[in-house]
Amino acid sequence: MSIYTTIQGDTWDMISYKVYGTEIYADKLIEANPEHLKTVIFDAGIKLRIPDIEIPSPETLPPWKR
Template sequence: MDNTYITSQGDTWDMISYKVYGNEKYVDKLIQSNLLYKETIIFKANVELSIPEVQIIQQSSLPPWKRGIV
């Protein structure tokens, strides 16, 4: 089930991705779920967007040997 996000004036795809997922790399998934707005670069206020669920993988900055990965 998808959630929704209501834009603020000046929101961009990467800003929304960061606000919702904590990372800008999910922009493609946001756009695919909101094709009506795919050409939008800067959003006006109060646009309702569908926010798909994604599997967020947390990356560690530690090298593998310090994370216990062999």
């Protein structure tokens, strides 16, 4: 697990895209940081826990997701 420090205007999906390369893991970020559950747009300087997620490689994805 690593730590991400927010910048002004970050949102869950933006952070997910920055750290994982896709927005679909925003729910994992929220689960790892329940104290910020109601936050939609972050202020700068908030420390968030970033869980380690095994991201499937392109070879294992179906053709329409490659």
